[in-house]
Amino acid sequence: MTPEVAQEKREQMLRDGYCVIPDILSPEFLQELRRESDHLNDTMEHHPDTKYQGTHLGIRFEDNATMKRLAEWQPSRQAVEEMQFGDFNHVGSLIVLTKEPFAPALYWHQDWMRWNDPLSCTPWPQTIFLSYYLEDTSVENGCLKVIPGTHLKRIPLHDQLVTAHEQGARFIEDDHPLMFSDHPDQVDVESKAGSLVLADARVLHAAYKNQTDRRRNLLLLWHNRPETVPDYWEDEIPQMVQDRDPQAAYPGTRIPGQYLLA
Ligand SMILES: O=C(O)CCC(=O)C(=O)O
Numbered sequence: 001m002t003p004e005v006a007q008e009k010r011e012q013m014l015r016d017g018y019c020v021i022p023d024i025l026s027p028e029f030l031q032e033l034r035r036e037s038d039h040l041n042d043t044m045e046h047h048p049d050t051k052y053q054g055t056h057l058g059i060r061f062e063d064n065a066t067m068k069r070l071a072e073w074q075p076s077r078q079a080v081e082e083m084q085f086g087d088f089n090h091v092g093s094l095i096v097l098t099k100e101p102f103a104p105a106l107y108w109h110q111d112w113m114r115w116n117d118p119l120s121c122t123p124w125p126q127t128i129f130l131s132y133y134l135e136d137t138s139v140e141n142g143c144l145k146v147i148p149g150t151h152l153k154r155i156p157l158h159d160q161l162v163t164a165h166e167q168g169a170r171f172i173e174d175d176h177p178l179m180f181s182d183h184p185d186q187v188d189v190e191s192k193a194g195s196l197v198l199a200d201a202r203v204l205h206a207a208y209k210n211q212t213d214r215r216r217n218l219l220l221l222w223h224n225r226p227e228t229v230p231d232y233w234e235d236e237i238p239q240m241v242q243d244r245d246p247q248a249a250y251p252g253t254r255i256p257g258q259y260l261l262a
Pocket residue numbers: 053054097106111142143144205206207218
């Protein structure tokens with residue numbers, strides 16, 4: 001990436017809560033990742049409660065050399081560093097989120113689990129996912145969709161959702177009128193196989209159903225950075241972030257509270 005493109009990508013992450021960086025995986029490595037994902041999906045038990053998310057296999061890098069190679073993939077590291085996100089680290093594992101042929105859509109949700117913590121209102125990302133879709137994605141095979149800006153700004157949908165994942169949404173009906181709805185501000189993130197899709201854990205996102213007879217494979221790696229102000233940050237720091245007590249205990253919750261402003 002040129003410095004200009006890297007800056008544009010960082011600004012998009014901060015403003016919209018997501019971005020896409022093309023041409024990150026080599027064709028050979030993509031092929032190896034598809035093979036390995038097929039093998040894992042064919043031999044491991046799929047998560048019993050995650051039909052909307054996909055097969056949801058947790059793979060530790062210490063157990064899987066191919067996935068470890070992905071975690072350390074140099075072009076990704078370089079891209080992330082060029083965006084000045086070099087202080088993000090993976091959590092030692094990834095999640096295989098394969099949508100099997102004709103698998104259902106994924107409901108609207110966000111993945112930030114620290115909404116009691118003033119860190120929730122940092123204007124920069126603290127927790128992000130690095131996602132690799134191993135096939136070209138489209139509305140037809142279950143691409144991602146996001147509502148830009150919702151990582152920082154409350155919209156009515158935030159207060160209407162069933163709370164994400166294990167806290168409720170895994171157990172909703174598959175015709176839930178709101179959780180699977182289209183939103184006027186949504187953006188479809190159709191991506192090419194081998195692209196890197198980055199998103200802030202706080203942004204509202206969902207995925208279409210897979211209407212094809214082929215797997216839509218996704219490898220998702222959570223990344224966190226230290227609880228510090230990033231080097232690139234030159235604007236004002238919100239008072240609530242400045243006043244945050246780093247020693248305090250903030251019980252985890254997926255429900256956005258006072259720190260998600262309207
Ligand atoms: O399937 C996707 O594209 C996104 C998956 C996701 O956001 C999740 O499982 O939390």
